[in-house]
Amino acid sequence: MTRSFVCALLLLSAVLPVAARDAGGTLDAFHQAAADADLSAYVSLMTDDIVFLGTDGEERWEGEEFRRFARPHFESGKGWEYRPVSRNIAYSADGSVAWFDEMLDHDKLGQCRGSGVLLRDGQHWKVAQYNLSVPVPNELLLDVVEQIQEGQDAEKESPDAEKVSELEQSAAVPTSCRKKRHKTNRPAGC
Template sequence: MRILQIFILLLLATGWAAADSEEQRVAAVLDDFHLAASEADGPRYFAHFAPQGVFIGTDISERWNVQQFKDYAMPYFSKGKGWTYRPKQRNIDFSADGHVAWFDEILDSQNFGATRGSGVLLKLDGEWKVAQYHLTVPVPNELLEEVVERIQSTSR
């Protein structure tokens, strides 16, 4: 009976370790994604995207597939100009089958201060790839009405 209990505990511990390991793998992909951007390393940055990946920026017009985003970003990267976002807090969750991860993260930006990234990663051929990344600038609730009015006045 004691051996059975130990065996069950080992199985459970292995499952938890695997889950932690997958979370660490996703976190490492996201960390390197941000590091590659800050180092203006375009090939490394875009290698983190799934083939059908999408980047959604802060402007309402910014929804780019990978090629469109490359066309936008590579001229900056080729001049050594990247962007720096440092993760401060991150939450990662997984689908039941373990092949989809979604996340939200609070980032510190050199230009914009506190920002938020969220998105989805897919496990493709054993590697985690960014299927969607969405960058936002959170607006404090007490400023929201004023910000909305300013946005609406520019779109008239």
């Protein structure tokens, strides 16, 4: 190695404290706080305006809406445990933004994928966006799409779906209170 290269590495190490360089550590802490149902630690690792995209196409929460969704789960002691298996992280040139993708293991869902963006806040990273998905093997994809379409068709024919559709079209219903499907089958944020 050249002397200038070693000096550059040492300078970079001095300029960026360990906590600022370790976006992976923040993601590990984020997952651990969720597994421990530790809402305080979980929230401290996200930006105020986080966007969290869940596995269902209807699951898109922003900021306080996501914190309201997580609160009852965590207060009941039931967080969620996704164990990182592998991870790729890239950083912006100035070191203020990191984007990642990671493979996760979950007891019920099996292999999942998380991806998103972290922003550096002083010497710490905060999760600004997290997108949780379940990769579907290509050989199963057309069957899954067909099942989703059948489910959507059945919802359209259901009288309850018509009522929900009318409510969603009403300007009097806040966006955060519209019907959202989730594993709990409860409305999110209302």
